[in-house]
Amino acid sequence: AEPVNTDYILIWNVILLVIAIILTLVFTVLSLLMNPKRALRSLIILGVIAVIIFISYQFASDEILNLVNYTGPDNIPSTLKIVDTGLFLTYFLLAIAFGAILYNEISQVFKK
DSSP states (O other): OOOTHHHHHHHHHHHHHHHHHHHHHHHHHHHHHHOTHHHHHHHHHHHHHHHHHHHHHHHOOOOOOOOTTOOOTTOSHHHHHHHHHHHHHHHHHHHHHHHHHHHHHHHHHHHO
16 A cells, blocks of 8 residues: 555645746746846747757657557557657757767867
8 A cells, every 4th residue: 555645745746846836937037027138048948948849749659559468548649649759858858968068078178
């Protein structure tokens, strides 16, 4: 059986997540209002993120998996498409992070 405290911990995690999301949105809006020139840069970054998510979604497959001895509710095209989108998004962001690290290290060599 499941421990009694698990429900409390999960509820506490959701509460903290909601608080973090609200505070992030509030401080982002305040920052944009205090410095409107940065708003354009932020919109460009949001646009790039939307493009990366769109590309990940286009690569994602919704083909039903042939799983032996599994008849659960999660092997449906919509769930598979979302999970596959998350996997491709993770791969793209990992490649971007490694590229940024590599660029930073190489550019520091040439600045000396």
